[in-house]
Structures are given as structure tokens and as C-alpha cells.
Amino acid sequence: xxxxxxxxxxxxxxxxxxxxxxxxxxxxxxxxxxxxxxxxxxxxxxxxxxxxxxxxxxxxxxxxxxxxxxxxxxxxxxxxxxxxxxxxxxxxxxxxxxxxxxxxxxxxxxxxxxxxxxxxxxxxxxxxxxxxxxxxxxxxxxxxxxxxxxxxxxxxxxxxxxxxxxxxxxxxxxxxxxxxxxxxxxxxxxxxxxxxxxxxxxxxxxxxxxxxxxxxxxxxxxxxxxxxxxxxxxxxxxxxxxxxxxxxxxxxxxxxxxxxxxxxxxxxxxxxxxxxxxxxxxxxxxxxxxxxxxxxxxxxxxxxxxxxxxxxxxxxxxxxxxxxxxxxxxxxxxxxxxxxxxxxxxxxxxxxxxxxxxxxxxxxxxxxxxxxxxxxxxxxxxxxxxxxxxxxxxxxxxxxxxxxxxxxxxxxxxxxxxxxxxxxxxxxxxxxxxxxxxxxxxxxxxxxxxxxxxxxxxxxxxxxxxxxxxxxxxxxxxxxxxxxxxxxxxxxxxxxxx
Numbered sequence: 001x002x003x004x005x006x007x008x009x010x011x012x013x014x015x016x017x018x019x020x021x022x023x024x025x026x027x028x029x030x031x032x033x034x035x036x037x038x039x040x041x042x043x044x045x046x047x048x049x050x051x052x053x054x055x056x057x058x059x060x061x062x063x064x065x066x067x068x069x070x071x072x073x074x075x076x077x078x079x080x081x082x083x084x085x086x087x088x089x090x091x092x093x094x095x096x097x098x099x100x101x102x103x104x105x106x107x108x109x110x111x112x113x114x115x116x117x118x119x120x121x122x123x124x125x126x127x128x129x130x131x132x133x134x135x136x137x138x139x140x141x142x143x144x145x146x147x148x149x150x151x152x153x154x155x156x157x158x159x160x161x162x163x164x165x166x167x168x169x170x171x172x173x174x175x176x177x178x179x180x181x182x183x184x185x186x187x188x189x190x191x192x193x194x195x196x197x198x199x200x201x202x203x204x205x206x207x208x209x210x211x212x213x214x215x216x217x218x219x220x221x222x223x224x225x226x227x228x229x230x231x232x233x234x235x236x237x238x239x240x241x242x243x244x245x246x247x248x249x250x251x252x253x254x255x256x257x258x259x260x261x262x263x264x265x266x267x268x269x270x271x272x273x274x275x276x277x278x279x280x281x282x283x284x285x286x287x288x289x290x291x292x293x294x295x296x297x298x299x300x301x302x303x304x305x306x307x308x309x310x311x312x313x314x315x316x317x318x319x320x321x322x323x324x325x326x327x328x329x330x331x332x333x334x335x336x337x338x339x340x341x342x343x344x345x346x347x348x349x350x351x352x353x354x355x356x357x358x359x360x361x362x363x364x365x366x367x368x369x370x371x372x373x374x375x376x377x378x379x380x381x382x383x384x385x386x387x388x389x390x391x392x393x394x395x396x397x398x399x400x401x402x403x404x405x406x407x408x409x410x411x412x413x414x415x416x417x418x419x420x421x422x423x424x425x426x427x428x429x430x431x432x433x434x435x436x437x438x439x440x441x442x443x444x445x446x447x448x449x450x451x452x453x454x455x456x457x458x459x460x461x462x463x464x465x466x467x468x469x470x471x472x473x474x475x476x477x478x479x480x481x482x483x484x485x486x487x488x489x490x491x492x493x494x495x496x497x498x
Contacts (some may be wrong), residue, residue, distance in 0.1 A: 001073035004445040005061070005234065006437040007054055009079045009163050010242065011100065011264045013312075014053035016061040017437045019074075021450055023460065025434065026067070029060035036097060041104035041346060042199075044097035047085045048164055048180055049192065051170045055229060062230065069232035075171070075225070076238035076444030078436050079163040079243035081186045084138035086149065086211070087166070088156075089159050092174055098163070099138040102265075102304060102346045107135035107355040118204060127185065127192045127200060127276060127285030133302065133355050136188030140205045153208045160211040162187065164239045165432050168222050171236060176223035178214045180239040181290035186381040190215070192276060192287055195295065204224070218289045219245070219447040235431060240289060240435050240444025243267040243300065247288050248443065249435030250404045251458040258392070260385055261436065262409035265349070266306035268388045270299045270399055280353040281391035291454075299352040301388030306345040307409050309377045319370035326374050327414045333375035337361045338479075339488040341376035351391040366389065377418050382422040383483040389423055402426045407433040413465075421471035422480060431464040 002025060008015040018026040033049040035201040037369065062068070066489050082101035087094045090281045099105070110130040111118070117131045128134055139160055143150040162183045163168065184197075185326050189207060191198040197212050216222065218240045224233035240248060243261055251260040255273035260266060269288060276297040278283045288298035305312075310323045320326055340362040342348075347355040361376070385403075393399045403425050409415055410429055419428040432438055445451030452460075 001071060001448070001450070003065070003067060003072050003451035004441040004448070004450060005058060005072050006441040006444075007058065007075060007077045007167065008437045009050060009054055009077070009082045009167060010441065011102070014050065014057050015437065016054070016057035017394050017434060017439045017441070018061050018067065019438070021443070023432070023438065023441075024158050027061045027065035027302035029057040029064060031057050032072065039105070042480070043100040043102045043346070045083065045100055046109055047087070047094040047098040047166060049099065056166055058230065060396050063207055069230040069234050069296045071452045072234050073233045074112060074237040074444040074448040075182070076440035076442075077164050077167055077236065078240055078242050079167070079183070081135055081161050081162060081183060081241040081243065084135045084142070085156055085158070085163065085166040086139065086142050086160050087169070089157055089174070090316070092400060095149050095158065096142050099142065099192075101133060102140065104132045104347055105356050106132040106141050109137050109140070114240040121200070122188070123278070125191050126188055126379065128188055129282065129284070129353055132355055133349070134186060134188040136201065136205050136207065139207060139211070143206070145148065151209050156210040158211055159213070159320055161213050165213045165239070168239070168465050169234060171225045171229065172223040178216050178222055180216055180218045181222070181287050182218060182241040182244040183239070185287040186214045186241060191284055192285065192295070192297070217291055219291055220442045229317050236444070237447040237450065240443060243269055244287070244289055245439030246386070246436040247271070247298065249432075249439030250430065250439070251461040252404065252405060253454055253458055256399060257404070258402070259404040259406065262306045262381065262407035264306065264308045264387060266381060268385065268392070270300045271298050272299055272396055277396050278392070279395045281394050282353055283388070283391050283395060284350065287348065291318060301391060303384045303388065304346050304349045306381045307407070308345070309341070309343045309380060312343070313374060319373060324427065326378060327412050329371050329374040330378050330407065330414065333371040334367065337365060337368060337372050338482060339368060339372045339376040340482050341350060341373070341380045342486050342490045342491055343377070348487070348491070352389055352487065354491055354494065357491050357494045360486065360493065362486045362489065367405060379418060379422075379479070380417060381409060382394070382419045383480065385419055386480060387424045389425065402428055404428050404430065406430065406433055416467045417470070418469040420469050422476060424469045424476065426469070427467040428463045429465045429467070431462040466493070
């Protein structure tokens with residue numbers, strides 16, 4: 001058994017990647033699936049699409065590599081976090097579409113719970129804030145709005161899971177209902193200090209305990225796949241939410257190390273070691289990974305729209321045909337116009353946490369065109385990252401001086417240089433950009449005995465390119481000041497309308 005199969009189930013597509021014993025990619029398969037928007041601010045997936053795309057890409061990757069199940073030592077899973085699935089334990093059929101992490105339908109519930117004074121206790125237990133982003137309020141919505149769901153849940157007939165649990169259930173033919181500590185920590189139902197589901201949070205959100213999966217380490221035994229799926233059972237030995245998997249893949253194992261992943265959203269994690277740090281700047285306290293029963297904690301800043309702003313340029317404004325056109329278009333922009341785009345299409349994430357705010361553009365002139373919009377879109381990612389880094393540095397003096405980056409947008413030299421310029425921080429892009437899948441693969445591979453321990457894995461991390469700040473301080477202050485004014489105006493507009 002010479003390979004590890006990593007499943008990377010994301011927001012817009014599912015990928016399967018086969019890594020050999022030397023961490024080289026042997027084959028990749030990818031499949032996009034439909035996004036459903038049933039109402040303003042609502043985002044759903046057909047849960048069946050998440051499963052069928054996973055099974056299909058795994059088979060396709062194995063076929064490309066010429067490998068059989070007997071060649072694969074283990075499967076590692078990484079997944080879009082917070083996305084919520086509820087299914088029938090007997091039939092395996094979902095009772096409702098999966099409600100995606102971006103979905104904002106529970107904003108009113110979160111606002112009411114805040115007004116009732118619950119948020120401090122929620123943060124103390126879970127490390128999170130009362131925001132529609134997290135799974136718990138999504139789960140409550142399903143129980144309250146799907147006919148018969150609550151009664152069936154209380155009778156033990158239904159199961160809840162984030163996407164990792166849904167995939168494990170299907171991979172094992174319903175034999176295993178489990179999740180890992182990193183995904184559990186994003187549900188709003190998990191006590192990150194006690195390492196257990198919280199009775200207080202289950203009571204607050206009226207969630208029957210019978211729904212919840214067993215919580216295990218990131219590297220653990222999660223059963224074996226059904227023999228009929230791939231021809232022979234394959235052990236499942238690693239799970240981590242996508243941002244935690246990227247933190248592992250970036251070898252951010254020491255306190256103070258930071259990474260930022262640029263996919264649909266942007267997520268920055270700062271390793272704070274074996275003690276949770278409570279943020280004073282509305283960041284999240286979360287679990288970076290849990291091995292041998294011991295959690296390592298992190299501060300996290302979550303941006304809802306990063307790569308998705310490029311999708312908007314393509315699919316919404318239709319000013320580009322493919323993402324690769326964004327950089328050359330931005331390079332042709334008139335830099336004196338100073339357009340500011342606040343991409344709050346589904347609200348603002350950290351450190352603002354404003355579910356009602358919506359997108360806005362400031363500084364439009366008659367000469368503003370596709371190039372200026374492309375420039376403002378790419379710059380918005382750098383501005384939002386600076387928001388996160390400033391909050392992290394204010395919360396924890398041990399925040400590192402270098403940012404490791406990954407994800408699709410990190411391949412853009414222009415975007416990464418602007419990121420370094422606007423934050424005033426060196427940015428390191430690794431030789432292996434598939435850090436999320438790599439993290440899941442390492443968890444499974446070291447559990448299976450194919451890969452080295454943490455120290456050996458970290459020694460193999462290499463930087464491919466480093467970006468150092470080149471922007472002068474005056475320009476940096478002016479550009480970031482314009483961004484902050486734009487955000488303040490967008491928030492005020494939403495408040496005035498509400």
C-alpha cells in the first residue's frame with residue numbers, strides 16, 4: 001500500500017487527490033456541482049451531490065493513476081466546514097438540502113439570542129460568536145421548518161453532521177456516525193475546553209443529543225469503506241475541516257505560526273498552542289487540530305468572500321470569461337481612480353460580524369470600467385486580510401511576522417504582492433500549493449504508518465516564493481484608510497435601511 005487518497009470536499013467542487021509515499025501528487029480528479037440560492041442570502045447544496053461527486057472523483061483519480069483499492073493505505077477527508085446536513089438513519093436520505101456555511105437565514109435568530117444576552121456564554125463555551133455562519137442555528141432551522149423533523153430527531157431517527165460526517169456515513173454504508181474535533185468545534189454545540197458536546201448549547205438551541213455524531217481525533221480510525229465502492233475496503237484514518245487541514249499542510253505546528261487560505265472565502269489561522277486564547281477583537285477561538293486526545297488551539301479570522309469575488313466578476317458582471325484574466329485586467333487599471341469594493345455579498349465576517357451588511361462600491365466615475373472593477377476586487381482580498389492580521393496581533397503578542405499562503409488565489413503573483421504590500425508582512429507561498437488536501441493526507445498517512453511524524457513532515461515544507469513589502473507607508477495608509485471608510489459606510493447603509 002503505497003498511496004493515500006485525500007478527499008477535498010469544497011464549496012463549489014469536490015476533488016480527490018492521490019499522494020504517493022513521497023507526498024507527490026499521482027493523480028487528481030475534480031467535479032463541480034450546482035449551487036442553490038432559494039432566497040436572498042440563502043445558499044444550499046443537494047447533499048446527494050456532495051456524496052456522488054466524492055465517490056465519482058475518487059474512482060476517477062484511482063483510474064487515472066492506475067491504482068486499485070489494495071494500493072491505498074488510507075483515506076483522509078477535508079471538507080467545507082459548518083455546512084449542515086440532516087439525514088434519516090434508516091434510509092440515509094437527507095430531510096432537506098444541505099445548508100451551506102455562507103447561508104444567512106438564521107440572522108434573526110442570532111440577533112434575538114444576542115439581545116437576550118447569550119453571546120458571552122456562547123463564546124466562553126464554544127470560542128465562537130452568535131452568527132448564522134455556524135452549524136448550530138442551521139440545524140435548529142431544519143428541525144423547526146421541516147415537517148416532522150423535530151419529532152423524528154427526538155426519537156433518534158435522524159442524524160446530523162457536517163460534510164465530513166455525511167461522507168463517512170456514506171463511505172462506510174452507515175456503519176460510522178462520527179466527526180473530528182475541528183469540525184465539531186465549528187458547530188456552536190461543542191465545548192472546546194471540555195472536549196465534549198455542550199449540554200448548555202444543546203439546550204439553548206433546542207438540539208436533541210441523539211442527532212450528534214461521536215467526536216474523534218483528527219488522526220483516528222473512522223471505519224472502512226464499503227467493499228462495493230472501490231473493489232475492496234479502504235480504511236478512513238484522517239479528518240480535518242478545510243482550514244485546519246491547510247494549517248496542518250502548511251506545517252504551522254508551532255505557536256505563533258500563521259497561514260491564510262484563499263478559496264471561496266479567506267481564512268487565516270494563528271496557532272496559539274495548548275491554551276485557548278479568547279479574542280478581544282471578535283476573532284474566533286477554535287481547535288487547530290487534535291492528536292492523541294490533545295487539542296491545539298488557534299485564533300481564526302474568517303472572510304466570506306475572497307475567490308468568490310472573482311466568480312462574481314465572471315458570472316455576475318461577466319467582465320471576464322475565466323479567473324486567469326483578472327490579473328492582467330487589474331494591471332491595466334487607472335490607479336488614480338481608487339475604487340473601493342466591499343464584497344459583503346453575504347454579510348461581513350471577521351472582525352465585523354455583520355450579517356445584514358451587503359456589498360458596495362465607492363469612488364465610481366465615468367471612466368470606471370472592467371479594469372478598475374478587477375483591481376478593486378483583488379485589492380479587497382488584501383484589505384480584508386489586513387483586518388484579520390491586525391485583530392490577531394492585538395489579541396496575541398506571539399503572532400508571527402510571516403504569513404504562509406495557499407489556495408487558488410495564492411497562485412496570483414500580483415495578488416500576493418499586494419497582500420504583502422498592504423499588510424506590511426512578508427508572504428510565503430509553498431512549493432506544494434495543495435496544502436488542504438496535503439493536510440488531510442498527512443493525518444491519514446501518518447496514522448497508517450506511511451508518512452513521517454510531525455517533525456519529519458515540517459522538515460519537508462519548502463517555500464517556492466517569498467513576497468516582501470514594497471509599498472511606501474503613505475500609500476499603504478491612504479489605501480487602507482479608504483477601505484476602512486468604505487466598510488464603515490456600507491455598515492451604516494445597512495443599519496439605516498434596517
